[in-house]
Amino acid sequence: MTHPARVGAGVAAGVLTAAGDLAFLLAAAVAATGSVLVPPARRRVGALIPQYATALVRLERRRLAELLGANELPPIRTAGWRDVTYLAARLLPGALGALAYLLLAIGAVLAWILLSATVRGDLSVAEFLLQVVIGTVLLMLNVQAIGSVGALDVRIARWLLDQGARAALEDRVRELASTRAGVIAAVDAERQRIERDLHDGLQQRLVALGMLLGRARRSQDTERTYALVKQAHEDVQRALEELREVAWRVYPSALEESDLGQVLGMVAQRSTVPVRIRCDLPVRPDRQIETVLYFVACEALTNAAKHAAANLVTIDIEPREGTIRMRVRDDGTGGADPSGRGLSGLARRVAALDGQLRVDSPAGGPTTVLAELPCA
Template sequence: MRLLAPIASVRPGPIDTHAVVGRLRLTLLSAGYALAAAPALALAIVLVLSVPLGLISVGFPLALAAVPAAAALAGVHRRVSGALLGAEIPARYADTSDRGLLGRPVRWLRDGARWRDVAFVWFSGTGGLAMSLLPPVLLAAPVPYVVASIVDPGWLSVLLLGAGGLALLVWWIITPPLVRARALAERAILGGSRLAELERRVEQVTESRSETLDLSAAEIRRIERDLHDGAQARMAAVGMTVGLAGKLVRSNPDAATALLDEARQTTLDALDDLRSVVRGIHPPVLADRGLAGAIEALALPIPVPVTVSVTVTERLPDPVESAAYFAVAECLTNTVKHSAATRAYVRGSYDGTRLRLAVGDDGHGGADPTGSGLTGIARRLAAFDGTLTVDSPPGGPTVVTLEIPCPT
């Protein structure tokens, strides 16, 4: 059993091996929580002292050491408590990369996430410590009782064994809810308030909407340019050619026939241009074969061998399919242009609530998430509240993961 399996996996029912191991696991984690209380309390004191001492400059070096240390300790607890609850506890620190050594502490004073770290270390060193000590103390309590009953057997030993059994019973009952309560408390402290979450969500939606409008405007300009330079120009040429053929139909029928043939060919070329524009809006292969089939067709002309394993059996909304299709197309294009890969793959699945796609290759890695291509993909996905994750260490391999919420 994994040490950080969600608490829900610990059975509350009859005593069996699974339940015993689960409670022992939670007790070990609780002991780890308790051990972390010492550095947490020390950091809490230093953080509080660094604020008034900052007036005489002594607090700045204290803050520069204590604030990152508190963030690191909080990060560990975010991962542990998040794993226990089966949900991520995000960290939303303000960016201070553009601030100097003196500017960072000043910015930290106005960062709500840093103050949540302060609240966390105080909780971890006080109330959290009391909560986390109970399970290991209750589990260890019967040991001296058993030893005493062996050393001095008698009626008192029966009472001691009964007290030890009662401690084990209390340990059995309270350990899962107590560890869960500790994890929930940390999520409430470190995750921020519901209001802050809603404010962040509004900011994301506002930014996403602005980027989507810019992307839509750019797409409209592209379509207008393609129509103007392609189909529109050809149709204008058809009109002129047919008009000239009409003037020559009596005086020079052969020339008129040649002009009409030219007009017919120009019309066919204009239709090809229109089809090309339509394919850029919503590829027909998506309508005909769905997302999985469209990605398979997309991978065929790629000069690098591409393995496609996309299990999306149901049809998704057209905008979602189109966004996913063009995102995968851009990723494969980047693979061909920049990665020097010898093979690539596209994997995907849909679980009824979220579409997940991963595009990977065995190239030299080093893909820049802030590059124009990947940034464009991220903006396209943001319109659907989707996310883009890039894992591309130097030397490779590269894996680009796309996720789009899409409940049925």
């Protein structure tokens, strides 16, 4: 239960902030009316009003939390016109609080007059005691009124701001449904990619290997047979490398024993483009986060080697304000398409973990792939 003194301070502060809210609403009304006459400014004013309203709502929320005990209000996600509605509704408890404190001030003045009259002897003891009883009752009613204003203030905040939380929850449910569909699509696309790699690469190599061994078995020339077997052995080695590459695209098993920086170092050793890696993570993140970052880095490396004609790729991984940020930058020709199959699939993987993937690849380069994932 909040201390009565804190409630009184919260209501008094609410009177002052309500005056500021009123000034803002009047200024916003004037600006909105004026923007009707100036169409180019209409969109700008329409964006600024909710933005400043949200800043005032943050101030009100801090007052409600610190002085009136309303700590359970949902966090603000985006600026919106609902905040303007809340500021307008807040004028009612602000006006009632001002009235309550005005009556309290009047009561204090009357008490001083009564005390002065008693000291001068203008009032008898009986009359003085009667006035004290009446004043005490009025004071208790006034204190109760201040408490009721504080409760009304909190109730309005919960009613309007919690509606915003429900709307945000509905948006979150829709986002998760869309993300789930995107993950399913990404998994299907990855399966098609694996099937294509096996069919176009490894399967054809194994067919060629079978034909090569068949020729070696039918050959009557010892030297030719040796040469064919030697070539078959080399093809087996290449097939194993391709199979290992396909397996790593499915899941990087090296993450079970090594951290992300070490695994990316292994990838860099097999890359045809020089890679510079800086991994500054004091604590290993969750396996799923490492896996997603691994796939983002590998896709960026593949694009840099195949399409961008890059000479150097830099990978920087660092923690930043509750997130892990990975930036992959190459000095290639640019022009990467974020809506392509590879990058769009990665964006869905990142979104599935509530992260963000941004691709900046102007014509002529450089290309920067930035992935941010939440991490405790």
